[in-house]
Amino acid sequence: MSAVADPDAAVRMTSPSRFYSAYLFDLDGTIYLGDELLPGARELLAALRDRGARTVFLSNNPTKDPAMYLEKLRRLGIEVELGDIVNTVVSTIGWLTRYHPGATVFPIAEEPLVRALHEAGIRVSEDPAEIDIVIASYDRSFDYRKLQIAFDAIWQHKRAMLVTTNPDRYCPFPGGRGEPDAAAVVAAIEASTGTRCTVNLGKPDRIMIDTVLAALGIPLDDAIMVGDRLGTDIRMAVNAGMSSALVLTGDSTLADVEACDPAERPTFVLDRIDLLLPERSGSCGND
Ligand SMILES: [Mg+2]
Numbered sequence: 001m002s003a004v005a006d007p008d009a010a011v012r013m014t015s016p017s018r019f020y021s022a023y024l025f026d027l028d029g030t031i032y033l034g035d036e037l038l039p040g041a042r043e044l045l046a047a048l049r050d051r052g053a054r055t056v057f058l059s060n061n062p063t064k065d066p067a068m069y070l071e072k073l074r075r076l077g078i079e080v081e082l083g084d085i086v087n088t089v090v091s092t093i094g095w096l097t098r099y100h101p102g103a104t105v106f107p108i109a110e111e112p113l114v115r116a117l118h119e120a121g122i123r124v125s126e127d128p129a130e131i132d133i134v135i136a137s138y139d140r141s142f143d144y145r146k147l148q149i150a151f152d153a154i155w156q157h158k159r160a161m162l163v164t165t166n167p168d169r170y171c172p173f174p175g176g177r178g179e180p181d182a183a184a185v186v187a188a189i190e191a192s193t194g195t196r197c198t199v200n201l202g203k204p205d206r207i208m209i210d211t212v213l214a215a216l217g218i219p220l221d222d223a224i225m226v227g228d229r230l231g232t233d234i235r236m237a238v239n240a241g242m243s244s245a246l247v248l249t250g251d252s253t254l255a256d257v258e259a260c261d262p263a264e265r266p267t268f269v270l271d272r273i274d275l276l277l278p279e280r281s282g283s284c285g286n287d
Contacts (some may be wrong), residue, residue, distance in 0.1 A: 003124020009221055011257045013261045014268050015275045016245070022218040024209065026227030027069065030273065031057065034174050037082075038249050040274030045078055047277055055080075056212050058204040059087040060232065062137045062182075063203060065112045066090060088165035088202040088253035089113045092135065093120045094211045095201050103132040106153060106160070108139045108146050108185055113165065128152030136185040136235065137165035147188055155193040162186070162195055166202030168232075183250070204235035209242065212220045224267075226276065230256055234266045241268045 007168035007257060025031055031041050048055055057069065057080065066085040068220055073080050093116050104123045107114055112136070117124050125131055137144075153160035166270020168181040187195045215222055224243040228250025237244035246252060246266040258272055274280050 011254060011265065011269060013271060014029035014223065015252075015270060015278070015280075016243070016268055017278050019048075019278065020222055020224045021052060022056065022213065022216055022223035023048055024056050024205065024212060024223060024225045026061050026203075026229065026233045026250075027057055029228035030226060030233075030247055031073075031078070032076060033250065035076075037078070038247075040272045044097050044276060047274075049079075054216055054218065055084060056083050056216070058208060059213070060168055060204065062088040062092065062113045062165040063110045063117075063140070063173070064200075066088075067110075075100055086206075086208065087181050088113040088137070090199045091117045091208045092137075092165050093117065093122070095199075095207060096120070096122055101134060104130050104133055105133045106131040106149055107135045107152065108135070108142055109135060109137040109165070110139055110141065113137060113229060128157050129161045131157075133239070134160045134189065136162060136166065136182055136189055138168070138171065138179075139185060140179070140183045142185050142188075145236075147192065150189050151192050154195050155190065159198070162189055162193075162197045163201065164197050165200075167200045168202075191267055203232040204239055206236060206240035208266075209240045224276075226273070228252060230266070231258055232248070233278055235264060237266070238264055245270055247273050248259060249272070249273065 032038055045055055066087060067083055069085045070080055070082055089112050104125045107117060126149055134153055136149045149258060154162060161218055164182050164186050166182050169183040170178040171181045172178045190196060200265055220242045225233060225237035227243045228247050230252045234244050244266040245268040248271045257269060
């Protein structure tokens with residue numbers, strides 16, 4: 001389980017001293033950076049597989065199919081199965097099927113999520129009088145027409161609930177650019193209807209972890225979440241009450257860890273992802 005944080009303790013680079021049955025990985029900044037595999041990633045994943053550990057890759061991006069990540073990982077020399085990749089298309093379909101079977105939904109979403117809804121047999125409608133759930137997501141074709149349908153379903157007909165695939169404000173690109181993400185769509189609907197979005201199907205909500213571990217049949221204390229962002233990857237692990245490792249190869253720095261609330265800190269901090277292997281770290285700490 002997570003170590004108890006001491007607010008006065010300096011943040012140290014620490015590695016796990018044990019293996020876990022499941023390793024949940026963020027992708028960009030953790031396994032690869034843009035189109036480059038990060039040092040040690042391929043060796044780490046091969047070693048974990050040799051030990052019989054399950055490895056799962058998590059992404060908040062609902063504009064891609066899991067198959068697109070599969071193709072990218074294989075191109076980078078990582079052998080994965082389709083079921084090892086869970087993004088917010090997968091978590092959204094899983095949540096709807098489990099908790100709202102029979103609901104009629106209005107997806108403000110791009111093709112991968114819309115297609116997955118149809119494939120799962122979930123009823124989709126643009127008629128505000130019959131929409132039960134408005135799904136706000138990262139949709140680069142979001143327009144006034146879609147906002148009006150959501151507004152009518154929530155405000156006029158007072159029947160639809162608002163959920164989001166992911167809470168990200170923007171999606172960063174290499175070179176310092178970015179695009180408005182799902183939070184912008186949620187904000188437009190919240191501002192006009194006065195309602196609040198209370199369900200988030202991506203990081204840092206624990207729904208995503210619970211979905212993955214339930215499918216694997218592995219308990220929380222035998223799994224670890226590994227990522228490069230304190231605010232999403234690590235916060236999700238903290239929310240779920242599981243071990244976590246922050247790798248300093250992407251978004252967050254050691255200074256960020258020191259600045260954050262001790263209760264929100266990762267269990268381990270690594271500067272290379274292959275330090276997750278106990279024999280590589282030489283660590284004798286415990287977790
Ligand atoms: Mg990342």
